Amino acid sequence: MLEIKNLHVKLQEEDKVILRGVNLNIGAGEVHAIMGPNGSGKSTLSYVLAGREGYEVTEGSALLQGAELLDMEPEERAAAGLFLAFQYPVEIPGVGNMTFLRTAVNAQRKARGEAEISSGDFLKLVRERAKTLKIDADMLKRPVNMGFSGGEKKRNEILQMAMLEPKMCILDETDSGLDVDAMKLVSEGVNALRDAGRSFLVITHYQRLLDHITPDVVHIMAGGRIIKTGGPELALKVENNGYADLLAEVGA
Amino acid sequence: MSLQSRHRADLAARLGGQVPPSAGFTAHARVRALARLQAMGLPHGRDEYWRYTAPDLLNGPAPSLGAQHPQGQLGAALNPLVLTFCDGVFDAAASSDLALAGGQIALLSRAQTDLHFAQDIYGSLEERGQTPVARPFAALNTALAQEGVLLHITGKVVRPILLNYVAKSDNCDVMLHHCIKMDAGAEASILEQGGLGARGNLVIEADLAQGSVLHHIRSQTSDDAALAVTHLFARLHGDSALKSFTLSAHGRLIRNETVIELLGDHASAHVAGASLIAGPDHHDDTVFITHQGRACESRQVFKNVLKSGAVGVFQGKILVRQSAQKTDGYQISQSLLLDGDSQFLAKPELEIYADDVKCSHGSTSGAIDETALFYLQSRGIARAQAQALLVLAFMAEATQEIANPDLAEEMRAQIEMVLQRARL
Numbered sequence: 001m002l003e004i005k006n007l008h009v010k011l012q013e014e015d016k017v018i019l020r021g022v023n024l025n026i027g028a029g030e031v032h033a034i035m036g037p038n039g040s041g042k043s044t045l046s047y048v049l050a051g052r053e054g055y056e057v058t059e060g061s062a063l064l065q066g067a068e069l070l071d072m073e074p075e076e077r078a079a080a081g082l083f084l085a086f087q088y089p090v091e092i093p094g095v096g097n098m099t100f101l102r103t104a105v106n107a108q109r110k111a112r113g114e115a116e117i118s119s120g121d122f123l124k125l126v127r128e129r130a131k132t133l134k135i136d137a138d139m140l141k142r143p144v145n146m147g148f149s150g151g152e153k154k155r156n157e158i159l160q161m162a163m164l165e166p167k168m169c170i171l172d173e174t175d176s177g178l179d180v181d182a183m184k185l186v187s188e189g190v191n192a193l194r195d196a197g198r199s200f201l202v203i204t205h206y207q208r209l210l211d212h213i214t215p216d217v218v219h220i221m222a223g224g225r226i227i228k229t230g231g232p233e234l235a236l237k238v239e240n241n242g243y244a245d246l247l248a249e250v251g252a
Numbered sequence: 253m254s255l256q257s258r259h260r261a262d263l264a265a266r267l268g269g270q271v272p273p274s275a276g277f278t279a280h281a282r283v284r285a286l287a288r289l290q291a292m293g294l295p296h297g298r299d300e301y302w303r304y305t306a307p308d309l310l311n312g313p314a315p316s317l318g319a320q321h322p323q324g325q326l327g328a329a330l331n332p333l334v335l336t337f338c339d340g341v342f343d344a345a346a347s348s349d350l351a352l353a354g355g356q357i358a359l360l361s362r363a364q365t366d367l368h369f370a371q372d373i374y375g376s377l378e379e380r381g382q383t384p385v386a387r388p389f390a391a392l393n394t395a396l397a398q399e400g401v402l403l404h405i406t407g408k409v410v411r412p413i414l415l416n417y418v419a420k421s422d423n424c425d426v427m428l429h430h431c432i433k434m435d436a437g438a439e440a441s442i443l444e445q446g447g448l449g450a451r452g453n454l455v456i457e458a459d460l461a462q463g464s465v466l467h468h469i470r471s472q473t474s475d476d477a478a479l480a481v482t483h484l485f486a487r488l489h490g491d492s493a494l495k496s497f498t499l500s501a502h503g504r505l506i507r508n509e510t511v512i513e514l515l516g517d518h519a520s521a522h523v524a525g526a527s528l529i530a531g532p533d534h535h536d537d538t539v540f541i542t543h544q545g546r547a548c549e550s551r552q553v554f555k556n557v558l559k560s561g562a563v564g565v566f567q568g569k570i571l572v573r574q575s576a577q578k579t580d581g582y583q584i585s586q587s588l589l590l591d592g593d594s595q596f597l598a599k600p601e602l603e604i605y606a607d608d609v610k611c612s613h614g615s616t617s618g619a620i621d622e623t624a625l626f627y628l629q630s631r632g633i634a635r636a637q638a639q640a641l642l643v644l645a646f647m648a649e650a651t652q653e654i655a656n657p658d659l660a661e662e663m664r665a666q667i668e669m670v671l672q673r674a675r676l
Contacts, residue, residue, distance in 0.1 A: 050626075050630050051626075051629070051630070052626050052630075053622070053626070073629065073634075073635065074626060074629035074630050075629045075630075075631075075632050075633055075634045075635065075638075077630075078629070078630055078631055078632035079632050083630075084630055086627070086630075089627075090623050090624050090626075090627035091624075092621075092624045092627065092628070092642070092645065093645060094642075094644070094645025094646065094648040094649075095641055095642070095644075095645045099641075100628070100631075100641075103633055103637070103641065104628075104631035104632050104633055107631075107632045107633045107634060107637065108631075108632035111632065143645075160631060164631065164632065
């Protein structure tokens with residue numbers, strides 16, 4: 001599904017290298033987790049994949065189902081099936097959440113050469129998916145993320161994911177700012193979307209989220225590289241011992 | 253040459269021997285207007301209210317027409333009564349039958365009787381509006397305008413009245429002067445669309461009696477090179493309400509002046525404007541609202557989107573007289589600068605003599621929010637469309653001032669069209 005090869009990235013504005021050769025292979029239907037200390041480059045990886053400005057790829061590639069993501073505009077990456085659930089979802093005053101969702105769904109349909117969804121079908125779909133995430137009608141009417149609590153913003157991200165039905169979902173610290181109940185709700189939302197044709201990359205600091213969303217593979221990132229890869233037990237080890245042991249082990 | 257004598261020299265050249273018509277119910281008002289104009293002269297860049305908008309293009313010869321952007325009929329779904337003016341001349345063939353349920357319509361060029369309902373309005377609101385700020389182009393219009401619509405609204409008029417302007421000839425100076433008399437409890441919607449002419453000078457005088465409601469929506473987006481000065485003078489009696497919205501785009505130089513007097517108690521005036529301008533075009537909103545009655549409310553909401561060297565100007569004043577206790581005044585002017593070349597000049601003025609008053613004003617200039625743009629793009633929305641969404645969101649506070657939801661939607665669609673056309 002997603003194949004990242006030797007990805008090197010620096011900040012455009014300053015001479016600061018963030019990613020130093022990331023290699024990652026995520027198969028169809030797999031859930032991978034990336035853990036790592038602050039400043040290891042986890043969020044940068046997600047932004048670079050989604051196409052945010054301000055980063056310069058100096059080497060490497062990132063293929064989504066064989067297509068080079070790094071050559072595409074952000075909207076083309078979305079149409080190709082990539083979705084990033086933001087760590088800090090953006091508030092957009094004046095743009096209604098519903099308008100935003102419908103515009104996004106239709107834009108992607110258009111990019112794929114499909115007909116626009118009818119208002120009736122769209123409404124039905126959005127209400128049904130919002131309900132399972134406990135997103136009420138008021139949240140759908142309000143401007144995008146305006147006045148939403150931390151938990152509401154993250155649930156709104158998952159709603160967008162559910163509506164857009166991407167192939168490759170990146171969850172950037174979706175657990176940050178969530179209480180226990182909200183985390184459960186968000187995880188259920190994610191788990192409902194798991195299927196053989198959809199892959200996930202879950203970026204997190206804590207084992208907690210991985211109790212709810214069980215990963216197939218866990219990667220540890222440090223200093224802009226993936227330094228260790230293992231099964232779910234690796235996350236538990238980090239939870240119990242911290243990163244120090246692992247860093248020492250690889251001499252990072 | 254002193255400033256005063258230069259003003260007069262410009263005026264003599266601009267008048268070029270034209271004299272006001274000497275017959276009909278407007279004759280007296282025209283003589284007075286010409287005398288006012290001769291006393292004040294044409295505006296000059298050193299005049300306080302013309303410092304940010306150079307009047308030269310308005311004082312010299314009228315220009316050639318620019319590229320035209322015809323648009324569909326505004327409010328077509330509401331079956332408006334249409335009056336078409338081609339280069340300022342009434343075009344009966346392109347107009348509706350002038351019969352109106354709930355009111356009466358006449359044309360300035362054909363209304364000669366001395367007992368006309370517009371007699372107390374024509375030139376009189378304009379004259380009041382000359383103090384304390386001189387508005388020479390309005391006086392010029394009163395003196396010389398040959399055509400216009402005289403509307404007497406006596407009841408609740410459901411059909412909007414659409415004033416449809418078509419510009420056809422180069423170097424054509426067009427002046428139109430409309431008078432609107434709203435009887436107590438009357439209600440009407442006036443729509444305006446199109447370009448007046450290569451250079452347009454429009455005056456609307458509206459007198460709103462007790463409890464009347466006037467909606468006014470103007471779309472001036474049709475000509476790339478147009479020069480236009482418009483004045484809306486409105487006098488509001490108790491419990492009356494005026495809602496005015498203007499969408500502007502493309503014109504080379506547009507100045508919209510709105511002068512409102514809230515005379516009665518509990519009257520309400522909302523003036524909103526949305527403009528999208530690319531350089532070298534220049535747009536100016538100049539507003540003067542006087543609160544005289546008690547517990548009146550006024551809102552000024554102006555939004556400018558500027559690009560590649562465009563200049564936007566806002567001069568907005570709220571004057572609260574001592575009698576106007578419990579006034580609620582609000583004013584906001586904002587610009588969205590799509591690049592680093594454009595300029596927005598805002599001059600908010602509040603002059604308050606009453607002590608129990610709520611008045612607020614604000615003005616901001618900012619760039620498009622790149623984070624929001626990326627967020628929208630990351631959901632599959634193309635950059636241009638994402639930008640249009642954010643521009644519409646920026647404009648929302650102004651477009652929300654349009655009471656009719658269909659017309660509000662039409663204005664939003666026009667904004668999107670302008671964005672596509674101008675690749676703003």
